[in-house]
Amino acid sequence: MNKTPFELLKSFQPFKELSNLVMVFSIITGFQVHTLPAQDLSALYERVSPAVVVIETEKQEIESSGGTSVEVTVGGLGTGFLISDTQVVTAAHVVQTAKKILVHFSDNEEIPGKVVVSFKNADVALVELIWPRKNPVTVPFGNSDEAKVGQQIFVIGAPMGLVNSLSSGYISGRLQGKKVSNPFSKVEYFQTDAAINTGNSGGPMFNMKGEVIGVVSYILSQSGGFEGLGFAATSNIAQELLFQEQILWAGIDAYLLTGEMAKIFNLPQPHGILVQKVVFDSPLGLMGVQGGTYTATIEDEEIIVGGDIILEIDGIRFSTSDQELRQLADHLKKRKPQDPLVITVLRSGKMVELTLNK
Numbered sequence: 001m002n003k004t005p006f007e008l009l010k011s012f013q014p015f016k017e018l019s020n021l022v023m024v025f026s027i028i029t030g031f032q033v034h035t036l037p038a039q040d041l042s043a044l045y046e047r048v049s050p051a052v053v054v055i056e057t058e059k060q061e062i063e064s065s066g067g068t069s070v071e072v073t074v075g076g077l078g079t080g081f082l083i084s085d086t087q088v089v090t091a092a093h094v095v096q097t098a099k100k101i102l103v104h105f106s107d108n109e110e111i112p113g114k115v116v117v118s119f120k121n122a123d124v125a126l127v128e129l130i131w132p133r134k135n136p137v138t139v140p141f142g143n144s145d146e147a148k149v150g151q152q153i154f155v156i157g158a159p160m161g162l163v164n165s166l167s168s169g170y171i172s173g174r175l176q177g178k179k180v181s182n183p184f185s186k187v188e189y190f191q192t193d194a195a196i197n198t199g200n201s202g203g204p205m206f207n208m209k210g211e212v213i214g215v216v217s218y219i220l221s222q223s224g225g226f227e228g229l230g231f232a233a234t235s236n237i238a239q240e241l242l243f244q245e246q247i248l249w250a251g252i253d254a255y256l257l258t259g260e261m262a263k264i265f266n267l268p269q270p271h272g273i274l275v276q277k278v279v280f281d282s283p284l285g286l287m288g289v290q291g292g293t294y295t296a297t298i299e300d301e302e303i304i305v306g307g308d309i310i311l312e313i314d315g316i317r318f319s320t321s322d323q324e325l326r327q328l329a330d331h332l333k334k335r336k337p338q339d340p341l342v343i344t345v346l347r348s349g350k351m352v353e354l355t356l357n358k
Contacts, residue, residue, distance in 0.1 A: 040208075041154065041168065048210045049164050050106050050137035051082045052156045052203060055090055055113075055127070057098035060277065062295055062304055069294050073099075079157035079203030081139055081212060085132040089238065090202030091217055092118045092125040097253045097277040101127060106164060109133070115249040117242050122187050123217040124238040125202075125249075139204060142211025144234035147171055147190065155194045155216060155232075157203030169194030175231065182325035183245040189231040190214045196230035205232040247332045251282015252289065254310070255303050258320055264298075265309060267346065271320050275307035275345075287343060287356045308345035308352075315342070 057076040062069050078094030080103065088103055095101055101113040111129045118125035147153075154168040173191035180186055190205065196219050205214030214232030253276040257265055262272060278284060278291040292304030311318060314335075316328050335341070341356040 041166075044154070044206070044208070044210050045156070045166055048137075048139050048204075048206060049156055049166075051139040052106070052164060053080045053082060053088060054078075054104040054158045054163050055080050055088070055094055055202060056102040056104060057095060058100040059098050062277075062293065077158060077161060077199050078201045079199065079216065080127065081204040082133065082136055083138050083141070085134075085136040085138075086129045088113060088127040088129065089204075089212075089215060089242065090125050090127060091215060091233075092120045092123045093217075094202045095125050095127060096120060097251070097279055099279050099281075103127065103129060104163075105133070115251075117246055118249045119183065119186075119241045119245075119247075120253070121185060122233050122237055122241055124215050124233050124241055126242045139206075139210065139212050141235045141239055142207050142209065142213045144188075144190070144213045144236045147207065147213050147234075149173060152208055153190075153192060153194060153205050153213070154208075155192075155196060155200065155203060155205050155230075157196075157200035157216060159195070159197035159199045161199055167195035174234075180322045180325075182322050183241050183247065183329050184325050185322070186237055186241065188234045188237045189217060190234060192230045192232060193228045194230060195226045197226050200230075211235075245329065245333065247329060249282065250284045251279040252284050252291070253277040256320070257309065261298070265346075266349070267309065267311070268351075269311060269317060271318050272346065273310040273318060274303070274305070275310065276304040278307075283341070283356060284343070287341070287354045289343065289345065289354060290347065308347050310343060310345050311351070312344035313341075 055078045058073055059076055060071050061074045063072050078090055080088040080090035082088055095115050096118055103111050103113045113127040113129050116126050116128045149171050151171045153171055154166055156164060156166050159165050169192050171190050172193050175189040177187040196216055200216050203216045204212040205216060207213050213235045215238050216232045218231055219226055220229040255274040255276055257267060257272045257274050262270055275289055275291050278289050290308045292307035294306050295302055296305045316331060343354045345352050
């Protein structure tokens, strides 16, 4: 009969005996087990914590009750970190559909911000401050490819609204998606046992040099609280997407329709993007793209229905193939802000063409 993790833990020798075993092993082999002294971690915290910010947001949400739906404004809270006097990195899900962003600094200064780049799958975003931060304390990115499982790290954020809280732990795994050339599907995460809770999202994961090697993303939990399984997007993926790909933020949250789901929604092609939410003053919001109006549960997954389904962007039909997504990404990268944008959507069973002219 298989033992549970707790039963396996109880079967271990007492901690004192285990410590003695490690000491004997160290003497015999000359190997030493090192942990960072508390005072060193404290000094690192003092150096980098002023660069960590709290991000307050306002979003529009759909609430359904008794067959009717209403749009309500809800507040949100996340974390980010300053990399220049005007740039803050955070998690995409913190700001993806925010209609208002306010960045709070440790000295109580507040500066509004706007999203400029966001990748939902990788869960990384870049926020630009409306005016520069005076005397900014910034933190550098480290090379996440050099990080190893078992390496000590620490996280600073605002769990449950408790600002500039520190938790420490280790990298306990690395999760990588399949190798793709298009930026929409690139993902790579560190798994960690450092405590992460609501409000930590978007905060920095530091190595012991004080370099950011991850952007805190999400947790796996049955209780809703932290259970030792936290994840952070790696710094190399974040830098590649935010500063090399630099596909401008569209201002929508969307759901991929493919396979049977595409058939259920009567798509005239194999794939499409069902628009869930739209930020009014975003590029797609200004074009008139419409979000959903009702929540529905399909195969145990809750989605917002009734919105536009995006089929084409500038004549490039949406597809899930790596080659075609790369083509779309290259096209959007080359597009200049003053260039017109044409999007074809399926709305109430009819094909509608929307144009943005600047």
